[in-house]
Amino acid sequence: MPLITTKKMFKKAYEGGYAIGAFNVNNMETIQGIVEAGKLENAPLILQVSSGARKYANPLYLKKLVDAAVTDSGLPIALHLDHGDSFELCKDAIDGGFTSVMIDASHHSLEENIAITKRVVEYAHDKGVVVEAELGRLAGIEDAVNVSAADAMYTNPEEVYEFVSKSGCDSLAIAIGTSHGAFKFKSEPKLRFDILEKVSKLLPNFPIVLHGASSVPQQFVKQIQLYGGDMPGAQGVPEEMLRQAASMAVCKINIDSDLRLAFTAAIRKHMSDNPTHFDPRQYLAPAREQVKEIVRHKLLNVLGCSGKATEIL
Numbered sequence: 001m002p003l004i005t006t007k008k009m010f011k012k013a014y015e016g017g018y019a020i021g022a023f024n025v026n027n028m029e030t031i032q033g034i035v036e037a038g039k040l041e042n043a044p045l046i047l048q049v050s051s052g053a054r055k056y057a058n059p060l061y062l063k064k065l066v067d068a069a070v071t072d073s074g075l076p077i078a079l080h081l082d083h084g085d086s087f088e089l090c091k092d093a094i095d096g097g098f099t100s101v102m103i104d105a106s107h108h109s110l111e112e113n114i115a116i117t118k119r120v121v122e123y124a125h126d127k128g129v130v131v132e133a134e135l136g137r138l139a140g141i142e143d144a145v146n147v148s149a150a151d152a153m154y155t156n157p158e159e160v161y162e163f164v165s166k167s168g169c170d171s172l173a174i175a176i177g178t179s180h181g182a183f184k185f186k187s188e189p190k191l192r193f194d195i196l197e198k199v200s201k202l203l204p205n206f207p208i209v210l211h212g213a214s215s216v217p218q219q220f221v222k223q224i225q226l227y228g229g230d231m232p233g234a235q236g237v238p239e240e241m242l243r244q245a246a247s248m249a250v251c252k253i254n255i256d257s258d259l260r261l262a263f264t265a266a267i268r269k270h271m272s273d274n275p276t277h278f279d280p281r282q283y284l285a286p287a288r289e290q291v292k293e294i295v296r297h298k299l300l301n302v303l304g305c306s307g308k309a310t311e312i313l
Contacts, residue, residue: 001313003070005099005130006078008312009044010171010207010251018304019246022046022080022209023295024256026053028065029284030263033291035069035077040292041306043299046100046252048080051089063097076312080132082254090120094129102132102173110135110159117167125168132252135163136175138212157198164203171207171252174199178212182221182234182257191241193248200249207251214257215239215302217294220265227268239302246304253303259291266290 009020023034025047038045047066049059063079070077080100081093090101101124105116117133124131136155155174164172176192178184199208216236224231242253266287270277277283300306 001070001074001076003066003079003097003099004076004312005128006046006080006171006207006252007130009046009076009078012308012311013246013251013305014205014207014249016304016308017247018308019210019242019250019253020044020046020305021295021298021303022048022082022252022254023259024048024050024053024082024254025062025066026057029288030259030291031065031069033288034259034295035073035075037292037295037299038075038077038309039073041296041299042075042309043303043305043307044076044309044312046078046080048082048254049093049098050082050256051085059093059096075309084120087116087119087123090131091123094124094127098129100130100132102134103169104134104173106134106137110163114163114166117163117169121168121170130170131168132171132173132209133163133167133169134173134175134211135160136173138175138179154192154195155199157195157202160199161202164206171209172199172203173209173211176210178210178237180212180257182214182216182231182236182261184212184214184216184237185235186233189235189238189241191237191245193244196245196248196250203249206249208249209252209254210242210245210250211254213237213242213245213253214255214261215242217258217261220258220261220294223265224261224268227265227272229264229268242302243304246302255295255298258294258298262290262294263287 083104084090103120105113121131270283
């Protein structure tokens with residue numbers, strides 16, 4: 001089957017009280033690990049590409065790898081542009097075969113954000129592509145996204161209806177306390193479920209997205225530090241909070257840092273245990289396996305979308 005949009009995915013997720021995992025991809029091994037997990041759990045997947053990944057791997061190469069994943073797995077898979085910061089970047093992704101794009105104009109005023117998003121929506125919808133937008137700003141650093149704590153702001157629920165109705169976006173990323181990167185909280189983790197609840201009442205049946213939602217598994221942090229890494233204070237969103245969000249209006253949960261941690265932890269351990277190895281296949285294979293296992297865990301125990309591929313096909 002070909003790549004699909006997230007329309008039916010989100011409809012089923014909203015009705016079923018679960019979320020679709022949106023996993024960032026940068027190379028072949030990461031894609032293979034994610035898709036193998038999806039096959040084992042019979043789960044729908046969103047493979048998303050950031051502007052940093054496009055620069056690193058070349059969008060043409062990534063698109064061909066994702067096409068291979070669709071052919072190999074038979075799963076419902078959407079290809080999504082993560083944090084497109086301009087109309088031109090979103091247009092390029094749409095023209096390049098992406099089935100979903102995010103326009104992130106959240107650093108502009110509400111009026112400018114609406115205008116920029118609407119322009120992307122008009123172009124995307126004409127091509128059969130869906131659009132995610134953002135209202136509010138998440139703190140943290142990840143690829144090209146760099147927002148200080150001082151510049152971060154929660155989503156104002158009073159603005160969401162105006163934004164969605166005027167822009168025409170298909171899903172909305174909101175800020176309720178998650179953040180980008182592996183250092184999300186300096187104290188006790190807390191999410192503003194009151195904001196999520198208000199938004200869902202103002203936008204009934206409308207799919208909400210959580211960015212910056214990696215849990216930063218401590219087993220990977222410890223493994224990285226045991227084998228020469230330095231990640232003091234790395235902390236993510238507790239998985240029970242993500243499951244609660246998925247049972248509400250959140251239909252898409254973005255996961256990137258957890259994959260990086262799994263990948264890096266496996267490589268560090270392998271290189272320490274096998275100092276004579278220099279064949280990349282020797283250390284990339286366990287990295288791919290560790291990505292598969294963490295994604296499988298997320299699909300089954302956090303997102304709740306294990307076994308849901310069949311209802312979307």
